[in-house]
Amino acid sequence: MTDLAYRQFSLALAEPLETSRGPIEAREGFLIRLTDDDGGEGVGEATPLPGWTESIEDCERAIERAREAAREEGLAGALEAVSDAPAARHGLALAALDRAATGADTPLYRHLGGDGVERVPVNATVGDGSPDETTEDVREAVDDGFSCCKLKAGVGSVERDVRRVRRVREAVGADLELRLDANGAWSRAEAEQAVEALGDDVDLLEQPLSSDDLAGHADLRGRGVAVAIDEGLYERGIDAVVGADAADAIVVKPMAVGGVDAGMKLAVWARECGVVPVVTTTIDAVLARTAAVHLAAAIPTEGKRPASGLATADLLCEDLAADPVELEGGEATVPQEPGLGVAGAWGGRDA
Numbered sequence: 001m002t003d004l005a006y007r008q009f010s011l012a013l014a015e016p017l018e019t020s021r022g023p024i025e026a027r028e029g030f031l032i033r034l035t036d037d038d039g040g041e042g043v044g045e046a047t048p049l050p051g052w053t054e055s056i057e058d059c060e061r062a063i064e065r066a067r068e069a070a071r072e073e074g075l076a077g078a079l080e081a082v083s084d085a086p087a088a089r090h091g092l093a094l095a096a097l098d099r100a101a102t103g104a105d106t107p108l109y110r111h112l113g114g115d116g117v118e119r120v121p122v123n124a125t126v127g128d129g130s131p132d133e134t135t136e137d138v139r140e141a142v143d144d145g146f147s148c149c150k151l152k153a154g155v156g157s158v159e160r161d162v163r164r165v166r167r168v169r170e171a172v173g174a175d176l177e178l179r180l181d182a183n184g185a186w187s188r189a190e191a192e193q194a195v196e197a198l199g200d201d202v203d204l205l206e207q208p209l210s211s212d213d214l215a216g217h218a219d220l221r222g223r224g225v226a227v228a229i230d231e232g233l234y235e236r237g238i239d240a241v242v243g244a245d246a247a248d249a250i251v252v253k254p255m256a257v258g259g260v261d262a263g264m265k266l267a268v269w270a271r272e273c274g275v276v277p278v279v280t281t282t283i284d285a286v287l288a289r290t291a292a293v294h295l296a297a298a299i300p301t302e303g304k305r306p307a308s309g310l311a312t313a314d315l316l317c318e319d320l321a322a323d324p325v326e327l328e329g330g331e332a333t334v335p336q337e338p339g340l341g342v343a344g345a346w347g348g349r350d351a
Ligand SMILES: O=C(O)CCC(=O)c1ccccc1C(=O)O
Pocket: 049, 052, 123, 124, 125, 150, 181, 183, 230, 251, 280, 281, 282, 283, 308, 309, 310, 312
């Protein structure tokens, strides 16, 4: 028999993260624990973010269904019961993977197929603030050792985003890798204006246009700025994105694709199609963040890994357990203990 237990949590952000789809102010989700008859145990996290995943209510209903199914049919039935709820599936699959990797005495990234990776490069995440605020945040990130920053964009006019980027370049120079994430806010004309003005200053543009307009994304490619698809991956699917030639890179959010196992499959498929997978969190608690670090470490690469959006711990002002991942010199350390490598989340805090 497989026993599934879960518990709700809510974590505030230190300050709201401003995006063109509105501010992200808090993250609510569920801790999930799977226990076997023989005492094997694994923990996972389901932290839905409407717009990328199901709602918190649908997530809880899916976890309830999984709990029933686990009792009757074991893990396979439980996974089936959450197949239409990506955050719930993420939490359940992570608990199962943590349990399996711990049982096999191997770290999660090795269990996923990785081999001997100790660090992965990461980007700093900077909200869409004024040019002054943006420059301040980037300067702080550079002082902390980051060599890649992703600026949220598209809250104001394109002119304002151009001013933000110019100010950042003046402050920190040409070496920093800079990405802009408009979360689909721009029209084709605005995106073209941005690419023309910023072609030399921005390395990667994430989801400039709505997911409906994959052809528009294809059109923006090859003008000196790489184009990444984020929301489009969940709203349209990998085959549509690849088929439209819409992306140099795809953003793989394990919480939005239904788990690190699903993320691994997508990443491998993207690479076979010549598209670079970039792993990011959805501003998650420590279990899902650490799982995303394991995924980034497990994805096969030739040459340099792209920076991943995993440096989001500091955006939260509280967490579920101590963070096993250290950020240093723009890299995240990959836990090498068996399983996920997060201790004390279930028995910690508000147990
Ligand atoms: O990629 C990063 O740097 C952090 C993750 C991030 O930006 C994000 C976090 C929550 C929801 C959406 C997004 C996004 O990439 O659009």
